[in-house]
Amino acid sequence: MLRFLLRRLLVALPTLLLVVTIAFFMMRAAPGGPFDSNRKLPPEVEHNLEAKYGLDKPLGVQYLTYLGHVAHGDLGPSLKYQDRSVLDIIREGFPTSLRLGVSALILGAVVGMSLGVAGALRQNSSVDHGVTTLAILGVCIPTFVTAPILVLVFASTLGWLPTGGLSDIRSYVLPVAVLALPQIAIISRLTRSGMVEVLRSNYVRTARAKGLPERTIVLHHALRAAVLPLVSYLGPAAAGLITGSLVVEKIFTLPGLGKAFVVSALQRDYTVVMGVVILYASLVIGLNLLAEVIQSVLDPRMRLS
Amino acid sequence: MTGAILAPGSQSGARAMETAAVKGRSLWDDARRRLMRNRAALVSLILLGFLVLAAAIGPYLTPYSFDQISKDDVWAPPLVHGHLLGGDSLGRDLLCRLLIGLRVSLAIGVVASAVSLVIGVAWGAVAGYVGGWLDELMMRFVDVLYALPFIFFVILLMVTFGRNFILIFLAIGAVEWLTMARIVRGQTLALKHMEFVEAARAAGLTSGAIIGRHIVPNLLGPVVVYVTLTIPGVILAESFLSFLGMGVQEPLTSLGTLISNGALSMDQAPWLLIFPALTMVATLMAFNLIGDGLRDAIDPKDR
Numbered sequence: 001m002l003r004f005l006l007r008r009l010l011v012a013l014p015t016l017l018l019v020v021t022i023a024f025f026m027m028r029a030a031p032g033g034p035f036d037s038n039r040k041l042p043p044e045v046e047h048n049l050e051a052k053y054g055l056d057k058p059l060g061v062q063y064l065t066y067l068g069h070v071a072h073g074d075l076g077p078s079l080k081y082q083d084r085s086v087l088d089i090i091r092e093g094f095p096t097s098l099r100l101g102v103s104a105l106i107l108g109a110v111v112g113m114s115l116g117v118a119g120a121l122r123q124n125s126s127v128d129h130g131v132t133t134l135a136i137l138g139v140c141i142p143t144f145v146t147a148p149i150l151v152l153v154f155a156s157t158l159g160w161l162p163t164g165g166l167s168d169i170r171s172y173v174l175p176v177a178v179l180a181l182p183q184i185a186i187i188s189r190l191t192r193s194g195m196v197e198v199l200r201s202n203y204v205r206t207a208r209a210k211g212l213p214e215r216t217i218v219l220h221h222a223l224r225a226a227v228l229p230l231v232s233y234l235g236p237a238a239a240g241l242i243t244g245s246l247v248v249e250k251i252f253t254l255p256g257l258g259k260a261f262v263v264s265a266l267q268r269d270y271t272v273v274m275g276v277v278i279l280y281a282s283l284v285i286g287l288n289l290l291a292e293v294i295q296s297v298l299d300p301r302m303r304l305s
Numbered sequence: 306m307t308g309a310i311l312a313p314g315s316q317s318g319a320r321a322m323e324t325a326a327v328k329g330r331s332l333w334d335d336a337r338r339r340l341m342r343n344r345a346a347l348v349s350l351i352l353l354g355f356l357v358l359a360a361a362i363g364p365y366l367t368p369y370s371f372d373q374i375s376k377d378d379v380w381a382p383p384l385v386h387g388h389l390l391g392g393d394s395l396g397r398d399l400l401c402r403l404l405i406g407l408r409v410s411l412a413i414g415v416v417a418s419a420v421s422l423v424i425g426v427a428w429g430a431v432a433g434y435v436g437g438w439l440d441e442l443m444m445r446f447v448d449v450l451y452a453l454p455f456i457f458f459v460i461l462l463m464v465t466f467g468r469n470f471i472l473i474f475l476a477i478g479a480v481e482w483l484t485m486a487r488i489v490r491g492q493t494l495a496l497k498h499m500e501f502v503e504a505a506r507a508a509g510l511t512s513g514a515i516i517g518r519h520i521v522p523n524l525l526g527p528v529v530v531y532v533t534l535t536i537p538g539v540i541l542a543e544s545f546l547s548f549l550g551m552g553v554q555e556p557l558t559s560l561g562t563l564i565s566n567g568a569l570s571m572d573q574a575p576w577l578l579i580f581p582a583l584t585m586v587a588t589l590m591a592f593n594l595i596g597d598g599l600r601d602a603i604d605p606k607d608r
Contacts, residue, residue: 011445018449023461030465140589142541144548144561145582148568156572235451246456247548251568261457262549265464277457284451 008292012285019281020070020274024063027270034079034268053079066274075275080267086275093257094279096166100248100256101241103176108183108237113230115184116191117223120199131188138185143244147178147251164253175248179241190233194226201225224298231295235288242280336526339602346598349591356588360408369398402558403581407588409559413474413543414536414592420478421539422532425485426524430516432486433493444490447483456545463551470553477542481535488531492524526603533596537589544585560585 035041035049050056054065069076075086119131154174155163162171198204199222207217246258257276264272340346364370432443450458462476496502497520505515544561546552553559560581567578 015445015449023457026461026465030461136590136593137586140537140586140593141582142544142561142564142585142589144544144568145564145578145585148571148578149582152571152575242456247545250549262460265460268464273461280457288451 008289012289015285016281020278023274023277027273028059030268032268034270076271078269078272080269086271089260089272090257090275090279093255093260096254097245097256097258100175100179100245104179104183104241105237107176107180108187112184112187113191115188117195119192120195131192135185135189138181143178143247146181147248150174150178166254175252175254179244179248183237187230190229191226194229195222198222198225228295228299231291234291235284238287239284336602340598343598343601345594349594352587353591356407357411360404360411363404364401367398367401369401399577399580402563403584406558406560406563407584409553409557410540410543414540416474417478417481417539418532418535420475421482421485421535425482426489426521426528429486429489430493430520433490434497434512434516434520447486450483459546460551473543477539481539485531488527489524492527493520496520496523530596530600530603533592533599537592540589
């Protein structure tokens with residue numbers, strides 16, 4: 001196990017390095033720079049600014065310097081906001097995005113798995129058809145359609161919840177619901193198909209023949225195998241939540257990291273963009289790794305050698 | 306008695322089956338038959354045909370053009386002044402804009418999926434067939450791109466090269482090929498040890514010819530299914546971009562652009578949100594149901 005982890009980490013590092021490299025040079029290939037504005041800066045001022053941030057050096061040198069800084073955990077200063085480092089900006093926006101994403105994932109997993117199990121236990125019943133329909137609808141209705149509709153109903157018309165902004169815990173209800181909906185759809189579908197397959201397997205029949213109560217069979221024997229496909233969905237789910245939170249943060253005017261990223265990319269705030277890409281790429285890589293570990297714990301067939 | 310009555314029937318039944326067996330049913334005949342029996346997929350197929358037709362010729366049939374601004378028709382509700390679905394904030398006809406938007410979204414979906422199809426199949430088939438260090442290298446590259454959060458990658462592309470229509474195709478297609486490459490590689494690994502491939506090799510065919518003439522045609526099943534499911538994914542991705550203000554540019558429009566504009570004015574003109582949203586959901590649903598139906602039809606053991 002330890003050796004597997006080490007080997008995986010050894011692969012993860014070059015992966016991250018490549019991600020950083022691609023993002024760095026793509027960002028630099030973009031026309032315009034961080035100091036463009038409506039008023040043209042005098043050339044001397046611009047030159048001084050560039051010299052201050054080291055942007056006047058050859059690109060290769062800048063790249064290596066940047067890598068050196070990142071290796072020491074230093075993401076550098078923001079080029080757009082004076083006196084603020086990239087870390088400051090991440091520290092400001094990330095907690096909000098993280099809270100959103102984690103709550104949505106938990107809600108999606110709990111509701112989705114319950115629905116999926118319910119559908120699988122009563123195959124071809126009305127419950128099952130309801131779950132299947134919901135699963136398809138949830139994938140087909142994009143978040144930026146559900147979000148305005150929910151705002152119209154629960155915020156503008158009924159006035160139960162705020163339309164946007166971040167004031168108290170109620171501000172999270174609608175964004176989390178919107179983010180969780182596609183997750184519920186996908187997770188319920190994965191759980192249902194996994195469960196249907198497992199319930200037909202020999203060991204479940206054996207458990208039945210032993211006279212175990214249905215509850216034990218479903219919760220202990222079947223569910224454990226049925227959630228396996230779910231675990232490998234962890235990585236893609238994280239990526240989906242990141243995309244979703246870009247939209248949700250925009251609609252509900254939440255001060256999250258997704259919004260900071262879009263703004264920075266448009267303003268050519270190189271260091272902030274790089275910082276966010278590094279953070280999210282590490283998250284996706286980390287979650288994929290975690291998924292593999294969990295899978296090997298749950299499934300003896302996948303025990304890592 | 307009953308046995309005697311039944312016997313001739315079952316005999317003719319057996320004879321009918323014999324003739325059918327003589328005619329021979331290909332895998333694809335079987336698949337089509339199964340697909341036609343799937344009611345949801347069939348309805349979706351008809352709906353999709355209708356949507357494609359509407360997007361292709363619909364804009365020529367409306368009395369307005371999609372970028373025609375009219376002061377009198379600003380926020381016109383549906384059915385007023387000959388606007389079947391109403392007018393938008395500049396008095397442009399929503400029906401016409403909706404049809405154009407549908408056309409753009411469908412085109413992006415199909416073209417970007419085609420891009421992902423070509424790259425993904427070529428990449429996966431070569432990696433899987435050649436194997437060894439090349440396979441390792443190519444698939445590691447796919448893993449790396451997987452770790453790059455997709456939406457960031459596309460935003461960076463948009464920022465880098467400007468909001469270019471063709472670039473949206475390429476950008477999304479370039480990201481969507483990853484899963485295709487993995488699927489194709491897996492299938493190729495299974496195929497390459499089959500006897501017919503061995504026979505082709507024994508006959509002295511080059512690797513390139515084996516991949517092109519023997520491997521790729523046999524991959525078609527899962528590939529077709531995945532392409533059908535990629536198209537709605539691409540349409541969705543484009544609309545995310547449009548929603549973030551990085552999609553197609555005005556006055557041209559897409560379903561995503563229409564929806565995001567509609568969401569802004571949903572208090573005074575809800576129809577600007579409702580109709581594009583319904584069209585979008587119908588389109589995505591049709592593709593998804595057809596994809597599911599195809600999967601069941603081509604690979605019945607997954608049912």
